[in-house]
Amino acid sequence: MLNFVFGRSGFGKTEYCFNEIKKLVDSGKNNIVLITPEQYNFTAEKKLLNMLGESGIKNVRNLSFTRLVNEVAKYCGGTPYPVLSAGAKAALMKKAIDSVTDELVLFGKKTGRPAFITSMLSIHDEMTSCCVSPDEMSELAANLGDKRLLADKLSDMSLILQAYNDLLEKRFLDPAGNLSRLYDMLIESEYLNGKILFIDGFNGFVADEYRIIKLMIQKAESVTVTLCTDSPENLDKYNLFAYVNNTARTLKNAAAECNKQISTVFLKKNHRAKNDFMRLCEAQLYSDSPKKIDCGSDAVIYRADDVNDECDYTALMIRHELEAGTKASDIAVICRDMNKFRSRLSYAFRKYEIPYFDDERQEISAQPIIVFVMYLLRSVIYSFRSDDILSLAKTGLTALSQKQINLLENYIYVWSINGVAKWNTEFTNSPNGFTAEISERDKAAVEALNKSREYLVSNINKFKYSVKGGNAKDIGTEIYNALISFGADKKLVRLANEIKTLNKSELANEQQRVWELTMGILNDITRVCGDDKMSLSDYYDLFCIMAQSEDLGVLPQGIDNVQFGQADRFRADNPKIVFILGANEGEFPQNIKGTSLLSENDRAVLSENNFELYSYGDILDIQEKYFAYMAASVASRKLYISYEGAGKNDAPSSLITSVLEMLGDDYAVLRRCDIPQAVQIGSRQSAFELMAKEFDDNTEFSESLKYYFRNDPRFKAVENISLNNEEKLSNTVAAEKLFGKDMFLSASRVEDFFNCKFRYFCKFGLMARPRMKAQLNAMETGTAIHSVLESIIKDIGSKKLAEMQKMQIHILVDKYLREYLETQFGDSAELTQRFKYQFMRLSKMLNFVVERLAGEFSQTDFEAAAFELKIDKDGEAKPYVIPLESGSVSIRGSIDRVDTLEKNGEKYVRVIDYKSGTKEFNLSDVLYGLNLQMFVYLFAVCNDKNCRVNGIPAGVLYMHVSKKNVDVGKKTAEADIEKSKSKFKMKGVVLYDDEHDIVSSMEKDLKGKYIPFKFDSSNNPKGCFASYEELGKIAKKINSLIAQMGNDLHEGKIEQNPIDGAGHDTTCEYCDYFDVCSAKKDIIKREIEKLADEQVVKKLEEEQA
Structure with a gap:
């Protein structure tokens, strides 16, 4: 007999079944079976226990269709073959596809893609559950006439599915065929005889389930089915319950075919809803002309700014409901897309300290051991690609510490290590990039790096050679051996123990389960493909598919939890309060877009040919509205619905508009700004x-x-x-310890400080600096130019160079460049041909610069006296020391070139700085702590009486050594060439006396071709020059700025106050620490003024008066 129990949501269908079960148990019946959806089994079990007690529940079997398969299999003596896991199914499907690839018409080029394997598994499961065989697909394909695309598609699918079934036969059991096997076992066995069956909580069934239910109707004593509808006879395909009504008709037809009687119970009262609004919402949702009601506080519609606001609001309101006395288990949160809300809602729940349970199973593909195996395989497949090897190391399952991995990654980055050859070659270069010599400290670092490299490479090589030419079983075995060799098993145990100490026992236990699942994947591949020859690439694809197929179940961490689920598969346990999230147009109800290999048009053709597959088209739309109805009607006391409404494309869904129609025109949708501030405090x-x-x-x-x-x-x-307060280290003792009581700094650091104190703190206090590749960048180019110029002038001499011809100069440049390449860039064998070519291209620019130098030396009486002159404790010149209130600042550094002139019994000294950039020199910069470097060096040399180039300061000069500013073509006029070359006139300040002896010794004809000084047509001095007394004022200013810097650092002053002005307007734009400043409300820049040299002198005189 078939008994129907019809009723809308909340009308007591489940209660009716349970009451009937209790009556049967009380009457002595013990052959009762309750079948519910998988996710409702636990709740049903709990209810049965509460209602029947421990003795009564023994008379009732509480099962899902899956558990019924196991129950009947046991009854019939068990299963003869092993059941395939989800991963093993993927392996078997790949094998099936590979076996028929050459016969495929449509899918031939796509079969190698992992996504195709997944799609074919979905098609197999659908066809199996809908009782469609490969032969039937093939037969239909042959009779489709002009529909060749679908015919070819069905033909290819039938070939693949038949091959898959052939591989299954008498070897494995596919869970997708469980219901078919259940049907066969029920036919052959007496399991159903005398059984009283209750089927509750379903709205529809697949073909296999219909066959089984029909068999139940035929063989069991009675079958009771509950369905959520009030109009089972309604044939309107757009009716809210159309899908359920179709289920009812199918079951009635089954009963009629079995000549069984049908009884019907209509439940007509809503027993769930506890107030008028919830009753009206259930009764008139999606009604054409609903009644209107004042809902009071029983309904809340919230328009969120974004998904984060939506989740935060939900958690906030749940917190208030909990504080008002509602139990967490009486609250449910329902959405249509769990992936969109899961992480954000989890954060919000933690923030508001809300206990919750998400029954979604966790994928294992991101677990460390899975990632380890993936990157072990990739390391070999992609020939030791650095990203893969480092990803393997970063799983935490190797013997390398995080510090060792970081150092290795830095070396790999600096030296662009990639590929088999470089990884299998001993590291010999400095971790810091190009250096002339490797220090002892660097040698020790390289030795440690090689140990890390050797550890990784030896294990990967061992794996690589052991799997060469092997089959699937060999690869699986060697993966296991590699895990043991790397020590991953022991590391996983240590990780679990560490997690346990953090009171996260569930997460700790998870590690063991993941290990077992990984071993299961390897075993499944071996079981399915054991003796098959397989490339590592194919094995990798298979492993990834299988890993994505496996998941971890999650156990509830408490009894009283908020329920959280997705509308299409969530069965809430009579919640009092429900929160519906994501009620936006197209999201909930959802616009379903087909992603199957079969399009909606394909499915329509199949339906016309009596292939009843999964729902599509209008049926899906009706199902979506049904899911929304069930979500909105499941609460007994209060309903919250939220949607995103800030964007121009964020429209509320039909669920919102339907509820709003009931609430009337005066109802105001809630926004964040409408919530009282005190209410917004939930934790x-x-x-x-x-x-x-x-x-x-x-x-x-x-x-x-x-x-x-x-x-x-x-x-x-x-x-x-x-308050936009300036950054400051409040602990001055710590500040002094960080920067040092007695500071030893390069002169360039002073400019760094005055450019921006906060940048100085990040760079030299925190020592946070960007990594630099060992490549021919501007810095390395500049170093090479400096070195070659030094070597040429030192070896040849300024006077001899002045007499050289162009060709001689070019030969010299080429010679010294090659020497530099061989001595400065480590192992030249490791340098690429492209690098060497780019490096030697510097000769074109250096030819021009040296020619220019030769011209200058022919005009000057100054002679180059020192190169790369070191200013330091052990240097030719001692550091430039400035006393502080507590401690001192000692400036050290290196001067590119020092020129001297012996005249009138005095020695005059000028310092030259080679500039490979295009930065201009302005004397006014000195007032703001910029462009101090060469002045400091000049004064350091001139103040040190023991320095061999000590003398009277005669100037600081900046010489451009880059040809990038010169644009000279073959047809460029001579005048334009000379004008272009004038850009290379040295910048800086020179010493000027009334007799102009010193400047004329720098450039004999004083035309300003080489130095920043000349006489105009009125014979007045023009350019950038200073008297001896004015140079003294500059020295005094620099001393005060350095002292200010030292005292500021000791006081912890690290303000975000970058310099801004002509020539200095990109301080922030190219700053490595730009993102660090993003939290500051407003960066107040220090404006600097560009002054004429006369104004600078006047300002210095005023300050020092």
Whole structure:
């Protein structure tokens, strides 16, 4: 007999079944079976236990269709073959596809893709559950006439599925065929005889399930089926319950075919809803002309700014409901797309301290051991690609520490290590990039790096050679051996123990389960493809597919949890309050887009030919509305619905509009700004975030929050951001320890400091610096140019160079460049031909520069006296020392070139800096702490009486050594060439006396071709020059700036106050620490003024008066 129990959501269908079961148990019946959806089994079991007690529940079997398969299999003596896991199915499907690839018409080129294997598994499962055989598909394909695309598609699918079934036969059992096997076992066995069956919680069935239910109707004593509908006879395909009504008709037809009686019970009262709104919502959702009602606080529709706001609001309201006395288990959160909300909602729940349970199973593909195996395979497949090897190391399952991995990664980055040859070659270069000599410290670092390299490479090579030419079993065995060789098994145990100490026992236990699943994947591949020859690439694809197919179940961590699920598969346990998230147009109800190999048009043709597959088209749309109805009607007391409404494309869905029609025109959709501030405090964390957000409001509410958090360590940080306070190290003792009481700095650091104190702190306090590749960048180019110029002038001499012809100069340049390449760039064998070519191209630019130098030396009486002159404790010149209030600053460095002139019994000294950039020199920069470097070096040399080039300061000069500013073509006029060359006139300041003896010794004809000085047509001096007394004032200013820098650092002053002005307007634009400053409300830059040299002197005189 077939018994129908019809009724809308909340009308008591489940209660009816349970009451009937109780009556049967009380009457002595013990052959009762309750079948519910898988996700409802636990809840049903709990209800049965509460209702029947321990003795009564023994008379009832509570099963899902899956568990019924196992039950009947046991009854019939068990299963003869092993059951394939999800991963093993993928392996077998790949094998099936490979066996028929040459016969495929349509899919031939696609079969190698992992996604195709997954798609074919879906088609197999669908066809199996819908009782469609490969032969039937093939027969239909032959009779489709002009529909060749579908015919070829069905023909290819039938070939693949038949090959898959052939591989299964008498070897394995596919879970997709469980219902077919169940049907066969039920036919042959007496399991159903005398059984009283209740089927509750379903809205539809697949073909296999229909066959089984028909068999139940035929053989069992009675079958009771509950269906959520109030109109089972309604034939309207757009009716809200159309899909359910079709289920009812199919079951009625089955009963009629079995000559069994049908009884019908209509439940007509909503027993769930506890107020008028919830009753009306269930009764008239999606009604054409619903009644209107004042819902009070029983319904809330929230328009969120974005998904984060939506999740935060949901968690906030749940927190208030919990505080009002509602149990967590009486609250459910339902959405249509779990992936969109899971991580954000999890964060919000933690923030508001809400217990919840998400029954979604976790994929294992991101677990460390799975990632390890994937990158072990990739390392060999892609010939030791560095990204793969480093990813393997970063799993945490090797013997390398995080520090060792970081150092290795840095070396790989600096020296562009990639591929088999480089990984299998001993590292010999400095970890810091190009250096003339490797220090002892660097040698020790390289030795340690080689140990790390050898550890990784030896194990990967061992794996590589052991699997060469092997079959699937060999590869699986060697993967296991590699795991043991790397020590991954022991590392996993240590990781689990460490997690346990953090009171996360579930996560710790998870590691063992993941290991077992990984071993299961390897075993499944061996079981399915054991003796088959297989490339590592194919094995990798298979392993990835299988890993993505496996998952970890999650156990509830408590009894009282908020329920969280996806509408199409979530069965809430009578919640009092429901939150529906994501009620946007196209999202919930969802616009289903087909992703199967069979399009909707294909499915329509198949349906016309009596192939009843999964739902499609209008049926899916009706199902989606049904899911929305079930979600909205499952609450007994209160309904919250939220959607994103800030974007121009964010429209509310039909679920929202239908509910709003019931609530009337006066109902106001809630926004974040409508929620009272006090209500927005749901936890300490949310209160702190609210305080930070409204810190500047200075309302009574915000002041109260500020007072509450005044002692919180984070409060000061928020206050500083709000007030735009300058950064400062409050602990001056720590500041002095960080920067040093007695500081030893390069002169360039002074300019760094005055460019931006905060950048200086990041760079030299925190020592946070960007990594630099060992390549021919601007820095390396500049170093090479400096070295070659030094070698030429030192070896040839300035006077002899002045007499050389162009060709002689070119030969010299080429010679010294090659020598530099061989001696400075480590092992030249490791340098690429492209690098060497680019490097030697510097000769064109250097030819021009040296020719220019030769011209200058022919005009000057100054002679090059020192190169790369070191200013340091052990240098030719001692450091430039400035006393501080506590301690001192000692400036050290290196001068590219020092020229001297013996005249009138005095020695005059000028310092030359080679500039490979295009930065201009302005004397006014000195007032702001910029362009001090060469002045400091000049004064350091001239003040050191023991320095061999000590003398009277005669100037600082900057010589451009880059040809990038010169644009000279074959047809360029001579005048334009000379004008272009004038850009290479040295910049800087020279010493000027009334007799102009010194400047005329620098350039004999004083035309300003080489130095920044000349006489104009009126015989007046023009250019950048200073008297001896004015140079003294510059020295005094520089001393005060260095002292200011040292004292500021000792006081912890590290403000974000970058310099800004002509020539210095990109301080922030190219700053390596730009992102660090993003939290600051407003960066206030220090404006600098570009002054004429006379104004600079005047300003110095005023300051020092």
